[in-house]
Amino acid sequence: MSVTGTPERIPVTVHGDDPLVLAGLTHHLRASPLIEVRNPMGAGQGPTGVAVTAVTAVAVLATERIEEPVLGALSRTGPVVLVVPRLSESELLTVLDSGVAAVLYRHEVTAGSLRDAVRTAARHGRELPNAAVGQLIDTVLRLRRESATPAEDIRPPRGRELDVLRLLADGLETREIAQLLDCSERTVKNVLHGVTARFRLRNRTHAVAYALRAGYL
Known part of the structure; x- marks a missing residue:
């Protein structure tokens, strides 16, 4: 909460290689008054392109491939929301081990679901798609x-x-x-x-x- 009594906006950085996907995610994020998009990533740019801010930002990463070094590097800088087409069993375990805060399947992304995932990540919570939860239970x-x-x-x-x-x-x-x-x-x-x-x-x-x-x- 800010000194004026209004909720502080959650800083978010956007990462990925597909310009169309990045544009769609950025559009959804900017639709929420509770979120401030900072330094949106361009096509082909990686997480090292994010400027350091005073407030820890939530990183939204859209990717086709699960790369543990990238997930680990992002998770060490702050909470991560991962947007992917789907996760295999091994990828799901890798994502959980990497400390990712929330996962969204790309076909299920809406302005509301992305906003809620960012808010969950900012509170250091965990959020998985229902299908991934069922998959995790089956794995265990x-x-x-x-x-x-x-x-x-x-x-x-x-x-x-x-x-x-x-x-x-x-x-x-x-x-x-x-x-x-x-x-x-x-x-x-x-x-x-x-x-x-x-x-x-x-x-x-x-x-x-x-x-x-x-x-x-």
């Missing part, structure tokens, strides 16, 4: 079915390992877990690596699904 259930029962000689997770797994199951990111446990992000990653290596799991989502199935959480 499949991973739970595929998780093998550990051999008796493998030590079950305990102590900090359980703390990390519980916080992951609650949807927290590595940075947030490190803050809550008063440790470094590297420590959290090392704990996760130890669990996934010991139980031969593929990634953090698989680790949470395994811990739930095995009754550790």
Whole structure:
């Protein structure tokens, strides 16, 4: 809220390679009095072209390809709203691991849905399309079915390992877990690596699904 009592506008930067898609997104964003489009990206420009502002901006990225380095770089500068045609299972997991705040499927984008996604991202919330939520649930259930029962000689997770797994199951990111446990992000990653290596799991989502199935959480 500003000193005049009116809501502060949310600064937004727009990223992507397709000029027509960028123009459409920018038009939708400018239709909302709650959003201020800053430094809209031109065709072919990347996230490094965004000027630094005093207020952390929400980045809207329209892309055909999920590139983890780009998502990670944008997420480190502020919340990201991702606009994509569709996500495969592996892409969905990559997006969630990269810390993207909201996902919109391109054919479902309207001025209202884009505004709501930006507001959710600005509040550091999470938003996924209904289809992606169902896909994520199916993935977790499949991973739970595929998780093998550990051999008796493998030590079950305990102590900090359980703390990390519980916080992951609650949807927290590595940075947030490190803050809550008063440790470094590297420590959290090392704990996760130890669990996934010991139980031969593929990634953090698989680790949470395994811990739930095995009754550790």
